[in-house]
Amino acid sequence: MEEATASQSPTPQVQRRQLCTRCDRPLPVCLCHALPPSPLPTKTKILIIRHPHESRHKLNTTPLISKTLLNSTTVSSRRLLRHHLPDEAPPAIYLFPPSPSAPAVALSHLESTNLLNYRTSPLLLIVFDGTWKHAKEMVSASEGVLKGVAQRVCLDGVDENAVGGSIFDNELVLRKEPFGGCVSTLEAVARCLGVIEPNGHEVQGVLLGVLKEMVRLQAGFMKPCKPRPKMLKKTKHKEDD
Incomplete structure (x- = not known):
């Protein structure tokens, strides 16, 4: 009696998207x-x-900053550690909205401070990249290092009581923002450099141009989000009231 042999079908291979070798994007x-x-x-x-x-x-904008700016360093960490800073730390600022215990200088008022003195030493800009929840945790965990080293600076227009934008109502927004005034890391860096760099207008324009093109290309592959049933019920109750 002949021994039955089971035919083994080849394991299907997952087709990986081909990435550009320069920008690392599909x-x-x-x-x-x-x-x-x-x-x-x-x-x-x-x-x-x-x-x-x-x-x-995949929509994180931080990698594009290092591909656009020469003096940019990215560290993967849940908090700022002392060894992340240069040995001779220059004057520093970090971007984050103010809180009752930690006021911040508005970006539009930064020029009135003595931080923008380019003749002495360059400025260090510290940015925390994460979701709103993670960013709050990161800044809180970094306060011991930040204290006495960096001045907190906030972008103009941040409003925790306002609803944040999405890709469908702002040409610079890739993901749903938690509240009004929140922006991507790339846009935050661009707006800040627009103020503190001698040729800030030019640098900001290049960065925002990259972000606008990223949003434009990505929008063609995204479907509009339908409101969830619970949200529809809440909206209806509010209208009835």
Whole structure:
């Protein structure tokens, strides 16, 4: 009696998306045409503390900052540690909204301070990259290092009582923002450098150009989000009241 042999079908291979070797984006949304030929030099040094979970998000904008700016460093960490800072730390600012216990200088008022003195030493810009929840935790965990080292600065227009935007109502927004005035890390850096860099208008324009193109390309692959049933019920109750 012949021994039956089971035919083994080949294991299907998962087709991985081909990535651009320069911008590390999938080819259909490649951003090389929007990036400068070489990273732009800045007098400001940018230090980005990126929450480890952010590396999983395909729409995270931090990698594009290092591809656009020469003096940008990204560290994966849940908090700022002393060894993340330069040995001879220059004057520093960090971006985060104010709180009752930690006031902040509005970006539009920063020029009235003595932090923007380019003749002495360059400025260090510290940015925390994460979800709103993670960013709050990161800043809180970093307060021991930040105290006495960096001045808290906030973007103008931050309002925790206002609803945040989404990709469908703002050409610069990739993900749903928690409240009004919140922006992506790339836009926050761009707006800040627009004020503190000598050629800030030019640097900001390049960064925002990259972000606008990223949003434009990505929007073609995103479907509008339908309101959840619970949210519809809440809206209806409010209208009835």
